[in-house]
Amino acid sequence: MTHFIQVLILGLLLGGVYALMASGLTLMFGVMRIVNLAHGVFIIGACYVAFFLFRELGWDPFVSLAVTMPLFFLIGLGVYTLLFPRIEGSPRFGEMTVLLTFALALITEGLLSFAFTGTFRSTDPSYATEAIRIGEFFIPTAQFYSSITSVILLIALWAFLYFSRTGYAVRATMQNRTAAQIVGVNVRRVSTISFGIGMALAGASGSLISFLFPFFPARHWQWIAILLALIVLGGLGSLKGAVVGALLLAVAAGLVSDQFGPTWSPMTFFGALFLILLIRPQGLFGHRERVG
Amino acid sequence: MTQVEKKESSGTAPVPPTPGRTRSRARYLVPAIVTLLLLLIPLARPLIGQPYNYMLQVGIAGLMWVAMSSSWNLIGGFTGYISLGHNVFFGIGGYTAGMLLVYQGLSPFATAPLAGLVAVGFGFLVGLVTLRTRGPSFIISTIALLLMTGLVFDNWDLVGGSNGLSLPLPPFAVESVKIPFYYAMLLIAIGSVYLGYRVAHSKFGLALRAIAQDETKAEVAGIDTRRMKIAAFSLSAFFVGAAGAIWGYSLSYLRPTIFFIIGVAAQMVLMVIIGGRGTVAGPAVGAILLVTLNEVAITQFGSSELNIVVTGVILLVVLLFFPLGVVGTLRDRGRLPSFLDWD
Numbered sequence: 001m002t003h004f005i006q007v008l009i010l011g012l013l014l015g016g017v018y019a020l021m022a023s024g025l026t027l028m029f030g031v032m033r034i035v036n037l038a039h040g041v042f043i044i045g046a047c048y049v050a051f052f053l054f055r056e057l058g059w060d061p062f063v064s065l066a067v068t069m070p071l072f073f074l075i076g077l078g079v080y081t082l083l084f085p086r087i088e089g090s091p092r093f094g095e096m097t098v099l100l101t102f103a104l105a106l107i108t109e110g111l112l113s114f115a116f117t118g119t120f121r122s123t124d125p126s127y128a129t130e131a132i133r134i135g136e137f138f139i140p141t142a143q144f145y146s147s148i149t150s151v152i153l154l155i156a157l158w159a160f161l162y163f164s165r166t167g168y169a170v171r172a173t174m175q176n177r178t179a180a181q182i183v184g185v186n187v188r189r190v191s192t193i194s195f196g197i198g199m200a201l202a203g204a205s206g207s208l209i210s211f212l213f214p215f216f217p218a219r220h221w222q223w224i225a226i227l228l229a230l231i232v233l234g235g236l237g238s239l240k241g242a243v244v245g246a247l248l249l250a251v252a253a254g255l256v257s258d259q260f261g262p263t264w265s266p267m268t269f270f271g272a273l274f275l276i277l278l279i280r281p282q283g284l285f286g287h288r289e290r291v292g
Numbered sequence: 293m294t295q296v297e298k299k300e301s302s303g304t305a306p307v308p309p310t311p312g313r314t315r316s317r318a319r320y321l322v323p324a325i326v327t328l329l330l331l332l333i334p335l336a337r338p339l340i341g342q343p344y345n346y347m348l349q350v351g352i353a354g355l356m357w358v359a360m361s362s363s364w365n366l367i368g369g370f371t372g373y374i375s376l377g378h379n380v381f382f383g384i385g386g387y388t389a390g391m392l393l394v395y396q397g398l399s400p401f402a403t404a405p406l407a408g409l410v411a412v413g414f415g416f417l418v419g420l421v422t423l424r425t426r427g428p429s430f431i432i433s434t435i436a437l438l439l440m441t442g443l444v445f446d447n448w449d450l451v452g453g454s455n456g457l458s459l460p461l462p463p464f465a466v467e468s469v470k471i472p473f474y475y476a477m478l479l480i481a482i483g484s485v486y487l488g489y490r491v492a493h494s495k496f497g498l499a500l501r502a503i504a505q506d507e508t509k510a511e512v513a514g515i516d517t518r519r520m521k522i523a524a525f526s527l528s529a530f531f532v533g534a535a536g537a538i539w540g541y542s543l544s545y546l547r548p549t550i551f552f553i554i555g556v557a558a559q560m561v562l563m564v565i566i567g568g569r570g571t572v573a574g575p576a577v578g579a580i581l582l583v584t585l586n587e588v589a590i591t592q593f594g595s596s597e598l599n600i601v602v603t604g605v606i607l608l609v610v611l612l613f614f615p616l617g618v619v620g621t622l623r624d625r626g627r628l629p630s631f632l633d634w635d
Contacts, residue, residue: 035428037435086612095374098431099561099611102376106558106604113597221554225439228432236428263447270440274421277433281425 002136007254009137015250016147017208020154022227022234022242024201027157030174030237031194034084034097038105039202040224045108046072046206047215048116054123054210061123061207062149068203076199079104080192105220112217122214146208153204154243157197161239170194174237226266229273235286244284322631330355330478334471348470352542354583355474355481359535361563361575362484366528368561369570370497371521372504373423374431376557377438378532381411383551384441385533386540387451390459393541400541401476404534411533415526423521426507435554442552456547459540473542480538481576484531489572489634491527500524504570555600562607568617572634577618 021043028034046068053059053067083104087096127141161167169190172180181187209215230249234241249269257265276283333351337344360382367373385407389400400407422433446454462469491497499520502510511517540546559582567578589599614621622628 029428035431083612092372094427095372095431096611096615098374098376098428099565100608102558102561103604103607103611107601107608108604110597110599110601110604114601221435222439225435229436232429232432263443266443267440270436273433273436277424277429278421281429 003258006137007258008251009139010143011251011254012247013139013143013147014212014254015247016150016154017143017205017212018227018230018250019243019246020150020201020208021205021223022230022246023154023157023239024198024205025227026231026234026237026239026242027194027201028198029231030239031170032084032097032191033094033237034195035094035101035228036198037098037101037224038079038108039101039198039227040220040222041105041108041112041217042072042075042199042202043206043209043223044215044217044220045112046203047210048112048121048206049203050207050210051121051123054125060125061210062145064207064210065149065204068207069200070203072203072206073196073200076196077192079199080195084191084195085188105224109217109220116217118216118218120214120216123210125211128211142211146212149204149208153201157201157239160197166190166193222266226269229269232283233272233276235283238283238285241283241285319630319633322629327482334474345467345470348474350583350587352470352473352477352539354580355477356535356539357559357563357579357583358481358576359477359484359531360560361567361579362481362488363528363531364560365488365564365569365571365575366491366500367521367524369564369575370491370500370504371524372570373521373525374561375434375525375528376431376554376561377434377436377441378528378560379551379553379556380438380441381415381529381532382536382539382556383445383548384411384414385536386546386551387445387457387536388533389537390457390540390546391451393459394457400537401472404476404480404537407537408530408532408534411529411536412526415529416522419522419525423518423525438552438554438557442548445548445552452546454548456545456550458545461544462541470542473538476538477535480531480534483534485572485576487527487531488575491524492572492635496520496523501570555603558600558603558607562603562610564617565607565615566610566617568619568621568623571617571619571623573632574617574619577632581618 021039025036025039028036028039049068049071050059050061050064053064054061059067083100084097087093087100090096125142127145130141131138132141132144133139159167161171169180169185170193172183172185173187173190173194177187180190213219230245231238231242233249234243234245249272252272253265253268256268330351333340334348340347360378364375364378367375367378385404388407388410389403392398392403392406393400418437422430422437425433445451451457462472464472491500499510499515499517502513502515503517503520507517536551540550543550563578563582564575565578566581567576568574586599589595589602610617616624619628619632623633
């Protein structure tokens with residue numbers, strides 16, 4: 001039992017970080033119907049930023065948030081403006097976004113491999129190997145800190161969406177793009193900002209996982225597959241779904257890893273994806289695609 | 293019969309009918325000459341001289357990509373369902389034939405059709421689950437499928453895990469070892485292009501194009517969309533699996549990183565999009581263009597991480613500026629030579 005609770009604790013801690021990574025992805029889908037296959041590679045890109053700030057300037061990965069978040073917000077604005085207004089109104093918009101971001105992922109992966117080679121990297125701040133003991137349980141400090149930070153950022157995102165004017169506009173656009181436009185929401189601006197926020201969240205995730213999971217450029221496929229599986233489970237475009245899905249699957253993956261070895265833990269995500277497609281294709285909190 | 297289908301559009305773009313164009317003899321002449329030349333190349337060793345084996349190897353790869361892209365086009369082009377994990381079938385075919393060779397001593401030349409069928413069966417089972425959804429969920433499921441299968445093959449001792457499996461060398465004389473592979477791949481390529489042609493000119497193909505245009509309307513019109521999609525998905529696995537069988541044998545070893553990396557799927561997608569999605573000739577055109585480009589790039593600049601960047605950049609540019617691909621764009625401008633017009 002003690003062992004089970006220990007696995008549960010570790011799973012929930014990781015789940016918080018997964019939730020942060022997935023929130024940006026699901027926000028982009030919710031607001032703009034963009035399936036961003038490049039989300040993973042941007043997270044890895046942010047890992048490299050955190051890595052170099054750590055190695056060259058001795059910045060703590062948590063301090064590097066101050067760089068990765070604004071930097072990736074700006075990259076997001078640029079990427080959105082460059083790619084997506086061109087295909088707006090295309091009858092096959094959803095599919096185009098997949099293909100465009102697929103191309104973007106390939107390009108970024110290639111550039112990262114070219115610049116940083118395929119070597120495994122990781123930041124190693126002092127707390128990366130420490131743990132807090134509470135009774136019989138131990139809580140790895142790194143996981144704890146990053147999970148807390150993820151939760152804070154998620155609360156900030158929630159507060160932004162619910163208590164700011166732009167946040168209202170974002171949620172209105174998520175609910176009904178056309179109607180939002182009719183009541184005077186500048187949908188283009190909202191979309192650009194949302195994409196930027198999604199990317200800022202990717203940047204933050206990169207800083208936070210840079211000491212949790214060793215990274216190399218081609219790693220991003222595994223990340224994006226896991227994250228996409230997770231947001232399909234939660235329901236595409238649902239932030240609540242992304243958080244619940246992340247916590248659920250992180251715990252499940254922890255149990256699988258405990259039983260069958262860490263090699264198989266990604267299998268949890270893919271297995272859950274196929275299971276949910278079988279029993280509830282729209283995901284836990286998703287709605288069936290509206291016809292029309 | 294062909295008149296009806298001419299009015300239908302395919303893939304991403306409406307295809308304007310080509311009224312009153314006389315079916316010139318060139319339409320059949322050019323493909324016939326190309327096929328004849330492809331058949332004769334292995335006999336022309338004295339003419340080709342030193343780079344003979346290199347030529348055949350490029351031929352094998354080129355024909356393989358023609359088969360792969362034409363097959364992908366059935367689901368990704370005609371039906372409009374992007375599969376980013378189609379190389380799963382490539383790997384399944386390769387491993388099926390390889391295992392039969394290692395454990396039963398059966399030649400992949402004989403078991404390639406069987407490998408294709410195993411891929412079809414697998415595609416059918418996967419399709420039953422993943423084609424319950426439309427749109428993004430399907431695409432996501434194909435990526436998950438690819439990583440999942442890769443993970444299994446990486447850790448499955450029976451098939452050699454991540455170290456892979458060495459195959460017995462083919463029992464041919466060294467100087468002519470490539471010839472049987474070449475002809476086998478030629479057969480597979482012709483088969484898959486012909487399959488694409490037959491599908492394009494069938495009621496089944498019509499149904500697929502209807503699904504690509506508007507799935508809800510297609511359903512309302514009485515098309516059993518789910519069955520059609522599953523059929524298209526499994527059918528598109530056959531020649532990919534068979535090509536995997538021959539390709540693996542020609543390398544004489546199997547390794548997950550040859551088959552189960554997303555770069556292989558990226559190539560399939562790219563070739564079809566460059567050539568023209570949902571057209572019969574497009575995938576072959578795209579495959580030939582890209583294989584040529586790749587050969588030139590590797591001989592001129594060597595192979596590096598930047599190859600993947602080039603793949604991405606080409607994909608991006610084509611998507612943004614020529615979404616119809618070579619065949620689609622030429623048709624749009626009324627400049628499509630009749631020998632490429634098989635829709």
